Amino acid sequence: MFKYITERHILTIGTKTKIALSLIFLLLVILASFFIGSVKIPFYTVMEIMISQVPVLGGMFHFHFTSIQHEIVVLLREPQIFSALVIGASLGVGGAVIQSIFKNPITEPYVIGISSGAAFGAVATIVLGIDILGIYSIDLMAFVFSLVVVYLVYFLSFRHGKVPIVYLLLMGIAVSLFVSALVAFMVFSNVRLQGDVFFWLMGSLQQITWTELGIITAVNVLAIFVSIIYSRELDAIQLGEEYAHTVGVNVEFTKILLISVIAFGVSACVAVSGLIGFVGLIVPHVCRLIYGGTNRIVIPTSAIIGGIFLILSEDAAHAFISGEVIPIGIVTSLVGVPFFMLLLSRLSRGSYDA
Amino acid sequence: MSSGFFDRKMKALVVVIIVVLGALSVFGYVSSTGHASSSGPIKVTDSLGRSFVFQKPVTRIVSLDPSATATLYALGAIKDLVGGNVYDSYPPNESVPNVGNAYTVDYSELLNLSPQVVLGYGSTMPSYGTYINNTLKIPFMLDNPESFPQIENFTMMLGELTGKSSNATIIVNWMSSSLNAISSSMSNISTEQTIFYYLSNYGGYWTAGNNTFINQFFLIAHLRNVASNSGYFTISGEVIANESPDIILLDQYVPESAVQTAPFNETAAMTGSPQKVFTIFDDNFFNEPDFRTIYAIQWLISIIYPGIYLNIPNFPINLGYPPMPNA
Incomplete structure (x- = not known):
């Protein structure tokens, strides 16, 4: 029986209000993003297109938009908005969970080998010309190798039936470096494809289809749900594994379960989007600064803030230069770092302790 | 008196011998280079505006630039190439050692080859270029031709550098004649179709816009x-969906499956009959700025305007590996 009886976290009115406001803000950001893009589409036209998609309502009116306008909103903007939401949420939650497991504020999902494994799979597909599933070959290979590397790191870290966190962290870094060297070697061996590899590594949400979005959404809803359910166990682990044992937490089971769901969720995202940095590292800290509290608060709010952040970053990626889209991996850092520094100085007044 | 007489005779003889040897020396030098060097040292300038002076045509060249390698071959100076790079594709079956690529150089191999000059490519000086030039004390010449006049200048520069100026002139004249022929053939085309060049499908829709080499092909x-x-x-x-290009040009490594979904599937190129989606036959002809780009334009025009006959003259130099595609 779970005996975790540390201080009960009671959602204060202030925290509830902040979360409610965040959800409203998320909704507004999503709606506003429908109107942001390289091609100007009148406000009412976008509204018409949105209404036309509502099952019953859509058949009741006669609309005046063109097929190109419909394609831009439905097949380009919508998948980008919702994939930004899902990927941002996944990276944010992944960051919160991994930081708790490692009891280390400067870790993120990529530290357990997700990014290097995904890069290996993607680069191998590009350089070796692997064509298993047509246009989905890279997605599949990136996803598979991401998981392979994560589990390799995990099993190499086994010591006497346990996985000590320090071992896991160091093994993650070491294996990631090794895999990254293999990636570099593959690129070096086929210099003509260096451009393609470089482009993939910078990350993009532009080419994500509804099919891909459906898959990553399903995987990540499950991952986020499991993470929220196990937030109390994570709190206990964060206070020390011995302490977690004394309050009845099955530490090893919790670690492998959460690492697995986060690996599946984040790997699925990275497979379709390429590498997007910064989100997993910083979003949990932003949530701790804004909402405070335990993982019961930090994990779900990391999903909200991660989603908001990546949607805004995607909007900025379109808005920086007319007609162009800056790779999202660049934008997240360019936009996010100054914002985070500002937030840190405003809210913490120098006393923030992750 | 007699000794003074003989002294004067000896002096006169020595002077005559010196003059004759000197004359023979100059004559022999001119004969061996064939041309262009009778006016003295060779002075060439690279794309950064740096001048280099060589006392005679160079005979040991390392090329880190595939365009330079191709041009050296066409000039008849490939025997002077002692080191190449991994990008070299023309002439095929290159037998010289690879010294590097656009990012790294094997300095040991480079020194071992004892080149008189290293040819590089790019708009800015790479770090290895500085090292080769300043530390290894081997002239590193950078070139970056971005237009047809610049390709012609680049060809002439290599001709002068290798003592093959006459061949360089022949190639440049051929390029001018070809461009004139293309221009006159295109004079009857008044409509302007739109084109999208799909450079890479990884990490977004990568393309080339204005001020790129391939864009000049589109203008022509x-x-x-x-x-x-x-x-x-x-x-x-x-933008792609909204512009609905008439033609989609795929890079050699972009699969046709990449344009089967939005934003391409509703474009004029995809919905027209027949579809106008073409894959570049060989990237090297489009990306490497040398005389072979004439064939890239010829190919582009022939697929877009099947009815147009382009009367491009044959390449004027007989080469073991002809420069035209699929030759």
């Missing part, structure tokens, strides 16, 4: 590039 072929921004960038899918 009376095509309007829907990517109107400058340089290489990821274009918004919305």
